[in-house]
Amino acid sequence: MTDQYAVIGRPINHTKSPLIHGLFAATSGQDLEYGAIEGSLEDFAGDVHRFCAQGGRGMNITAPFKLQAFQLATEPSERARLAKAANALKFEGERVLAENFDGIGLLRDIEVNLGQPLAGKRVLLLGAGGAVRGALLPFLAAGPAELVMVNRDEQKAAGLAQEIGHPLLRVSRYEALEEERFDLVINATSASLVGELPPVPAGVFDRAVLAYELAYGKGLTPFLRLAKEQGVAQLADGVGMLVEQAAEAFAWWRGVRPETRPVIDQLTIPLQ
Numbered sequence: 001m002t003d004q005y006a007v008i009g010r011p012i013n014h015t016k017s018p019l020i021h022g023l024f025a026a027t028s029g030q031d032l033e034y035g036a037i038e039g040s041l042e043d044f045a046g047d048v049h050r051f052c053a054q055g056g057r058g059m060n061i062t063a064p065f066k067l068q069a070f071q072l073a074t075e076p077s078e079r080a081r082l083a084k085a086a087n088a089l090k091f092e093g094e095r096v097l098a099e100n101f102d103g104i105g106l107l108r109d110i111e112v113n114l115g116q117p118l119a120g121k122r123v124l125l126l127g128a129g130g131a132v133r134g135a136l137l138p139f140l141a142a143g144p145a146e147l148v149m150v151n152r153d154e155q156k157a158a159g160l161a162q163e164i165g166h167p168l169l170r171v172s173r174y175e176a177l178e179e180e181r182f183d184l185v186i187n188a189t190s191a192s193l194v195g196e197l198p199p200v201p202a203g204v205f206d207r208a209v210l211a212y213e214l215a216y217g218k219g220l221t222p223f224l225r226l227a228k229e230q231g232v233a234q235l236a237d238g239v240g241m242l243v244e245q246a247a248e249a250f251a252w253w254r255g256v257r258p259e260t261r262p263v264i265d266q267l268t269i270p271l272q
């Protein structure tokens, strides 16, 4: 039987994962089927176990189930433990392995696809939610000069920084950023999903070479618009992150790393 994979979320109708994994399978010659499942809020674990019982080999997990996916894993990775969330599961007999590839996917997109290595750079990360939790370990491992995290709810950012306890990670406040300058500014808040701008002072973009918006397919969000007005040369949304995290999962499941560039090109919606 052909190996089965699926993405589970709610709602799931807009997911690009079956398209991405279908392209990966075709270009790397892997025999697999990849579907989409609308998960139930009452019985997420049941949905996963049913898929597994029907021969499922692995799943991608999207909102709102990443936390529950982590909780039902028998072997979460360190990244998943820190994020307290899983975006990929692998089933091996009774074992349920969990991973979180969101942060590493974001890092690969910035460093490899966009050509901006973090090493030695001053990096500003907006937000302290699930997306930031996933990004912190890979970002710190990339050796920035400093990684500054800001969040409206300052206690949340402070708590997260304390959990990590890394000398290169510092928490600031939005108002305190007036005098600070960064090389890379990354919006990992959910503000853009509702058309809002995080209260970031325009000056943080003064010497920035890249402004990155995690939301995908929203065009020039208020964050990217501000960065553009401030003259930031490179603007990006989360399409590359989406494809790179999928490639990490594909490689984890299949032992083969697919080519991502053609898939990113196919999914890119111009920023305008």
Ligand code: ATR
Residues within 6 Å of the ligand: 126, 127, 128, 129, 130, 131, 132, 151, 152, 153, 154, 156, 188, 189, 190, 191, 196, 197, 198, 199
């Ligand atoms: P995700 O998993 O996408 O990170 P989340 O865990 O709900 O989602 O976190 C959302 C993040 O976006 C939080 O850091 C939130 O800030 P607060 O913790 O202060 O609420 C941030 N956020 C949402 N809307 C925002 C806005 N309009 N301006 C600034 N930050 C915002």
